[in-house]
Amino acid sequence: MDENTAKEVQSSASHNAKENSSRIIRVGTRKSQLARTQTGTVMNMLKEHYPHAQLEIVAMTTTGDKILDTALSKIGEKSLFTKELEAALEKNEVDLVVHSLKDLPTALPPGFAIGAICKREIPYDAVVVHPSHAGKSLDTLAERSVVGTSSLRRAAQLKRRFPHLEFKDIRGNLNTRLKKLDEKNDFSAIVLAAAGLRRMGWENRISQILEPEDCMYAVGQGALAVEVRVNDPDVLEMVSALNDTETVLRCIAERSFMKHLEGGCSVPVAVHSVINQNQLYLTGAVYSLDGSDSLKDTMQTSVSTQTQDEDCNVADVQHVGIMAKRIPHNSQAAAEKLGIDLANLLLSKGAKDILTVARQLNDSR
Incomplete structure (x- = not known):
């Protein structure tokens, strides 16, 4: 991208931000104290980037908040903590939704994307x-x-x-x-x-x-995600300022690993990821319900953590539901491939059998 084009991109982003300043942006969240606290954090970050933005919270109760007498793994619903929020997003009742990333399924409904993943808190x-x-x-x-x-x-x-x-x-x-x-x-x-x-x-x-030696964490744990409508470019551009490059790349790899294994809350799947000197390391594991049987391995790939203005003009591409502007798409693709490759490695060693038995035993309990 030449200098003039870069200036045009920056000018367009600035124009979009000013447009949003006259629009009330409705932010969907669960009603729990933690959810509202997390949403407040994201809103404060948005205000730092866009001081004149008008933000309004819309809180609601989700299916997962209502069913308290059944284990999450027994309910069998993939969108326990997101369905009602996504329905409001689809109906234009809210403009963006703040989630704990670990609550979001690896496949989102058509027309939605994770427009931002904020810097990760400790995932342990x-x-x-x-x-x-x-x-x-x-x-x-x-x-x-x-x-x-x-x-x-x-x-x-x-x-x-x-x-x-x-x-x-x-x-x-x-x-x-x-x-x-x-x-x-x-x-x-x-x-x-x-x-x-x-x-x-x-x-x-x-x-x-x-620590990971005792208990590896859930896919996306510790990260906050902002879900938006794909057909709302102003809000998508607005929230993209919140993306943390390392967190995005780690979470793409983790979600890709989970998706390729066809895992979820009904089977024990755990991860650990880190970026060190442009190398993304992903450790993934699957377990039987009692922990007696397991498979675990680590793989790595090269990534770039430098943000790129030209990615603002690249056609919108999702990686396991994530549409992260300004983060190099080749690095996002490498992170996604890493998750797939690690899942394939574990599947070649018998992970499918472990997960199938775990799912059957969980269903029969």
């Missing part, structure tokens, strides 16, 4: 103990102590790593689960995403951070 899981066990970790909890988690991924890995503990389902939003832990004696500890606790300012509740 955290242990929160009952007040009577203050200072303890999973290692030091007594034999047969009960640990609460709604995630098959967490349970499978932790059963393998901490066989002296018992694991039981616990549902509800962050506040609800902490209340169940503190006010009853049903659980000695619960396992939650560290990112949510940190965003709420509750780091003091964290007794232990689970």
Whole structure:
């Protein structure tokens, strides 16, 4: 791109931002305290880039918020925490939606895209103990102590790593689960995403951070995604300012791995990714429900983390639902291929059998 063309692109982006300043941008979110806090964070970031933008929150309850007596893995619905929000987006009742990326299926409905993924918070899981066990970790909890988690991924890995503990389902939003832990004696500890606790300012509740050696995290965990309509270029351009290049590339690789495995919350799939000196490393694993059987491997690819203005003019391309302007498309494609290649490697070693049995056992419970 020559200098004059680059200036035209920047001028167009500036014009779009000014256009949006006279338009009320309605931001969809779940009603939970954590969801609203996360949405507030994204809105503040937008205001930093576009000080005159008019933003308005539209909060709603999703299917996943209503069904609290059934494990997530048993419900069988892929869009538990997104369906109602996406319906509002489709009806033009909201202009963008803020999600925890790990809640978003790897295939989005037609006409939608993830227009931005913000800089990732720590993606690891955290242990929160009952007040009577203050200072303890999973290692030091007594034999047969009960640990609460709604995630098959967490349970499978932790059963393998901490066989002296018992694991039981616990549902509800962050506040609800902490209340169940503190006010009853049903659980000695619960396992939650560290990112949510940190965003709420509750780091003091964290007794232990689970490193990848103990428990690899969920695809997209710790990252906030902004979903938009593909046919709304002004909003798509507006939110693209929030993209964090390293987070986008890591999450493309993770989502691609999950999608190619045909994984989801009904099977234990875990990942760990990192970018170091333009090398993107992806570790992925699949587990049986009890953690006794597993496959795990790591692959890498070269990427560029430099943003490129010319990508503003490239035809819109999605990589596992992500449409990230200004981030080199060849790097996005390389990240997507990395996820596919790693999934194929595990499938060649028998991952499909492990996942099929896990899915059947989960369905029969």
